[in-house]
Amino acid sequence: MDLNVLLLGRHEYGETLRIQNELLEKRQRGEIGDTLILVEHDPVITLGKNAEKSNITASEECLKDNGISVHSINRGGDVTYHGYGQIVGYPIINLRLKEMGVKKFVDTIEELFIRLLGEKHSIAAGRDEHHTGVWVKGDKIVAIGLAVKRHVTMHGFAYNVSTNLEHFNYIVPCGIKDKGVTSLQKLSGKEFPDVGAECESIIRYFCSLFSYENCRMVELEEILNQGVSI
Numbered sequence: 001m002d003l004n005v006l007l008l009g010r011h012e013y014g015e016t017l018r019i020q021n022e023l024l025e026k027r028q029r030g031e032i033g034d035t036l037i038l039v040e041h042d043p044v045i046t047l048g049k050n051a052e053k054s055n056i057t058a059s060e061e062c063l064k065d066n067g068i069s070v071h072s073i074n075r076g077g078d079v080t081y082h083g084y085g086q087i088v089g090y091p092i093i094n095l096r097l098k099e100m101g102v103k104k105f106v107d108t109i110e111e112l113f114i115r116l117l118g119e120k121h122s123i124a125a126g127r128d129e130h131h132t133g134v135w136v137k138g139d140k141i142v143a144i145g146l147a148v149k150r151h152v153t154m155h156g157f158a159y160n161v162s163t164n165l166e167h168f169n170y171i172v173p174c175g176i177k178d179k180g181v182t183s184l185q186k187l188s189g190k191e192f193p194d195v196g197a198e199c200e201s202i203i204r205y206f207c208s209l210f211s212y213e214n215c216r217m218v219e220l221e222e223i224l225n226q227g228v229s230i
Contacts, residue, residue: 004034006036012042016041027092028152042067046072082158095148106146117134117184132144136187141184
């Protein structure tokens with residue numbers, strides 16, 4: 001099985017959500033194959049189905065002054081932040097055809113970043129027994145929040161490369177009060193003005209760990225209008 005990869009660059013959150021929903025429906029109907037969207041969002045706070053609005057600690061005025069919008073969405077989890085320097089991945093994957101449960105799917109995404117950080121950047125990352133995601137010494141570097149609709153996943157992961165960590169002070173990230181947030185840039189002491197190289201690594205590890213034979217780069221118009229056959 002091949003994997004379609006859609007690189008959106010910097011893309012507004014609401015429009016990306018619309019694209020996600022359209023590709024979700026196409027995958028459910030079997031009109032396209034498994035697809036991974038990689039994108040960088042304008043600053044935005046998203047609230048999952050179980051989110052407490054009180055976990056947004058900044059005022060509406062503060063968020064507006066910092067250009068941060070707010071969206072309530074249908075993924076699991078609480079509140080999180082997306083912004084420049086963060087790679088957000090939306091896997092549109094048919095778990096039934098992959099013969100994979102949700103837990104295994106999440107575990108594999110975590111393993112992807114544990115290996116990427118260790119092998120590429122010599123950063124020892126791991127799991128937390130109580131919380132999903134990827135952690136480095138008690139600080140989260142990769143957040144994971146999914147929804148599964150008729151066996152197909154949507155939403156996904158957020159990997160802090162050079163994210164403005166100050167913006168996480170406006171929320172209680174994922175509703176976890178006793179943990180911090182970190183980034184590749186903070187941990188490595190190196191600047192990452194372009195997240196492109198990290199996108200390439202994510203694609204490579206994703207295809208390997210999820211056992212795709214090939215990664216096929218697709219254009220937005222192609223996959224939305226014509227579809228890509230399985």
